[in-house]
Amino acid sequence: MKCQQCEKPATFHITELTGEKPHELHLCEQCAQSYLTQNPSGGMPIQPSLAGMLHHQLKVADTAKELAKLDEQVCPICGISFYEFRNQGRLGCPHDYTCFGSELDPLIVNIHGDTQHSGKHPKHHHQSSQDQTRLIQLHNDMKAAIEKEDYERASQIRDEIRKIEEGES
């Protein structure tokens, strides 16, 4: 694919999320660099772009193969692929933070300069990350059971959900 702004091959694929709809850009390294440092709103300083940071971090220019492999990774709980996340800038479920952890952590450091929360904690029903993941999985199973009209299985799942929610697991 050619760069949208010159004749060189496009090695940076940027998805802008600042407008109403995601906007895709295909640029060569040089044009991408000037795009990412330009001033889009005529005077307002630019906000760091999530997609831009992700690209910078992944250093895709010479690892297209690795990126393609990474893009195929799928969260077993919600089914979102890393490519979809990269494209839309939004994650599919809480488990993605664990499942895509090795790619997300550097991005999180880039955005926040930290990877350790130091604010408030929920006071009441707080389950472990594993329990939360299990809850989403059970909800998915329950939907499937209801669709199959297997109401006995659905009610078993409901009990299991209650147990976890009430902290008895």
Place this chain on the structure above:
Amino acid sequence: MRGSGPESDIVISSRIRLARNLAEFPFIRRCTPQDRKSIEKMVHDRLQAIPGFNTLYYLRVDELPHVDRQFLTERQLISREHAEAEGARSVAIDNDERLSVMINEEDHLRIQVMKSGLDLHSAWQQINEVDDQLESKLSYAFHERLGYLTACPTNVGTGMRVSVMLHLPALVITNQIEKVFRSLQKINLAVRGLYGEGSQAMGDFYQISNQITLGKSEEELIGQVSGVVPMIIEYERKARDFLITQNREDLHDKISRAYGILCTAQTISSEETMHLLSSVRMGVNLGLIDDLAISDINKLFVETQPAHLQKLRGNELDTAGRNIERALYLRRYLQDRGKEHRDERN
């Protein structure tokens, strides 16, 4: 936008929002229509069970006509994204329109508290209580290390965005606004126009907010924003002093002309109205216009927007129709207020 509260000559409003997700559902992008309905119903039912929350106005945004959704956006009770999205979604609003809880926005819950003037600490106190109450009935997606989990990694951690809306016309006139922005960016604060992300500053209104949400406590994030705002207020006041001492006639002329157009125009766009009201607002603050109060101007900013005009008129209007209606509304309002002030003086 009541024109009251600390520093309300320059600070329009203080707002804090928290992004929260329910532990048992995928994030909104991966929700089925049925998931969205279940979340919407679950949150509604649980809100009803919290003492004091059963008096909230509860609106199903997806069932509202377009003009009503726009009306809520203009009052900053829902985001543009929430107004335009698809699928089951709603908003709960308190009586005085300070608290709103969006359900099924980008995150399952977006809780927001807004105060007039610079009042972040009381906004935090209120939103923290609301969050605790909701969390006693709902189980939030929370990670031991990463904090509250959100659909976008830019909100993870506290899930908190602290924003202060400032009116900075003198810094714009004296070309110092860029300098202020650059220094804010260096300390990780974001500057945006009136309607948040991606929007241009209209009528010299700028929203300053935290960019980082992870690694600092809520109080630290609030402290960062509320620490920098007095400095910007100081800059703006200095720029106003400079203008009034160095250039009083020109400034007075600019403000009086703006007021004159608003009092007499027969058709006027919303952009021009914002621009002119901004000058008049500064004129009121500087004592150059004495028959209007700041609360009048703040009210006009809200009520001259498209959906408000259409609600007022009671029917849909196209752009040309709205421009005529807006001019009529402004003429009537300003005439009445002017008369009241003259009567008070006599």
